[in-house]
Every structure is written in C-alpha cells, then in structure tokens.
Amino acid sequence: MRLSSKVVNQLKPIIFLLLILPSIYWGINFIDYWGINFIGQNLGANPIDRLMDEFGQMSLRLIILTLLVSSLSEINFFRALSNIRRMIGLFAFYYVCLHFLTYIVLDHFFNWQFILKDVIKRPFITFGFISFVLLIPLAVTSINVLVKKLGFKIWKRIHMLIYIVALLASLHYFLLTKADKTEPLIYLFIILLLLFWRLYSRRLKFFFNHH
Numbered sequence: 001m002r003l004s005s006k007v008v009n010q011l012k013p014i015i016f017l018l019l020i021l022p023s024i025y026w027g028i029n030f031i032d033y034w035g036i037n038f039i040g041q042n043l044g045a046n047p048i049d050r051l052m053d054e055f056g057q058m059s060l061r062l063i064i065l066t067l068l069v070s071s072l073s074e075i076n077f078f079r080a081l082s083n084i085r086r087m088i089g090l091f092a093f094y095y096v097c098l099h100f101l102t103y104i105v106l107d108h109f110f111n112w113q114f115i116l117k118d119v120i121k122r123p124f125i126t127f128g129f130i131s132f133v134l135l136i137p138l139a140v141t142s143i144n145v146l147v148k149k150l151g152f153k154i155w156k157r158i159h160m161l162i163y164i165v166a167l168l169a170s171l172h173y174f175l176l177t178k179a180d181k182t183e184p185l186i187y188l189f190i191i192l193l194l195l196f197w198r199l200y201s202r203r204l205k206f207f208f209n210h211h
C-alpha cells in the first residue's frame with residue numbers, strides 16, 4: 001500500500017489555502033489595529049512586533065515541515081508527498097519575505113542606514129539575514145526549467161542548503177528570545193534530528209533491512 005499521488009494532488013488546492021490563510025488573517029488583523037474593524041482582534045501593545053513574530057514563526061515552522069516532508073518522502077509509503085514539498089518550501093519563503101518586509105517597511109520605514117547597521121551589529125539579526133539570503137537561491141531554483149538546466153544532482157546539492165538555513169533561523173530565534181528558550185530549542189532539536197536522519201538515511205535503511 002502507498003499514499004497515492006492522485007490524492008496528494010487533489011489535496012494541493014486545500015493545502016495552498018491553508019498555507020496562505022494565516023498571512024491574510026494577520027494582515028487583516030493588522031489593518032484592524034489601525035481603525036477599520038473586520039475581525040475585532042487585538043494585536044497587543046506592539047502590533048508591528050506581533051506581526052513580525054507571527055510571520056517569522058510561520059516561516060520557521062514551514063522550513064521544518066519542508067524538511068520533514070522531504071525525509072518522509074524517502075519512505076516508499078510517503079513517496080507522493082514529494083509533490084507538495086516545493087509548495088511548502090515556497091510558502092516558507094513567502095512568509096520570510098513578509099517577515100523581512102514588516103521589518104523594513106513597518107518597523108524601520110526604509111531606513112537603509114539603520115537596517116545595515118542593525119544587520120551587522122545585532123547577531124540575531126545577522127543570522128536571520130544570512131538565513132534569508134541563503135533561501136533566495138533555493139526559491140529561484142525551484143522553477144522546473146532551472147531544475148532541468150542544473151541537473152538533478154546539482155539541484156539536490158544546492159537544496160541541502162536548507163539545513164543550514166533552518167539551523168541559522170532557529171539560532172536567530174534562540175538568540176532573540178530572552179526569557180524562556182524552550183521553543184527555539186525544540187525547533188533546533190527537530191532540525192538536528194531530521195539532519196541526522198537525512199545524513200544516515202541510507203545506512204539506517206540498510207540497518208532496518210538487515211535486522
């Protein structure tokens with residue numbers, strides 16, 4: 001038995017909606033804050049920070065989900081999951097763009113001098129920024145034509161960058177949380193576990209097949 005590609009493909013539009021909805025929800029909430037009341041939620045005392053946090057959280061969670069889907073699709077039963085991996089990965093990029101845009105536009109209103117200084121001075125921002133920059137080649141090379149042009153082997157090698165992106169992003173989160181660091185540590189642990197799984201997947205498969 002195997003999860004069928006047809007079912008996964010049929011679920012695609014629903015997954016698309018589920019992934020885009022949080023951005024619409026938080027976007028409307030933010031507009032609400034400035035007077036027009038659609039939902040009537042409260043973003044708290046610091047709506048810009050809240051918006052940034054929500055987008056950042058979504059991005060990190062989706063990066064981790066991409067890694068999980070990637071590892072699962074190596075197992076025969078879940079092979080069809082590889083059909084939705086790219087969509088989830090691109091949504092991770094979409095959310096980090098929103099996260100970064102919130103920082104540039106709403107938090108610092110295009111004050112490039114300040115932003116440049118901030119990226120250099122505060123280590124948590126430096127890690128976030130590197131992580132964002134490394135995600136760009138992954139998003140760009142997800143276009144079908146480019147995958148063919150590069151060849152699957154090179155494409156795969158470039159996409160191993162996602163593990164570095166994930167580690168830097170969780171480090172970014174770890175450094176910026178001041179009080180309770182449990183959540184970033186859980187993310188970091190899951191990423192390391194998935195990295196270990198990926199690195200040793202052939203050996204693990206061999207082990208399970210022979211014991």
Ligand code: HEM
Binds near residue numbers: 165
């Ligand atoms: C792949 C890249 C990135 C990911 C996955 C990411 C993820 C996150 C996460 C999970 C948080 C914490 C949310 C919370 O406290 O609940 C956060 C906060 C933050 N991020 Fe990022 N981030 C990334 C890149 C960046 C970049 C490029 C910048 C700016 C240059 C940035 C600036 C910030 C700031 C300023 C906060 C703190 C917001 C606050 O004051 O609460 N991040 N990010």
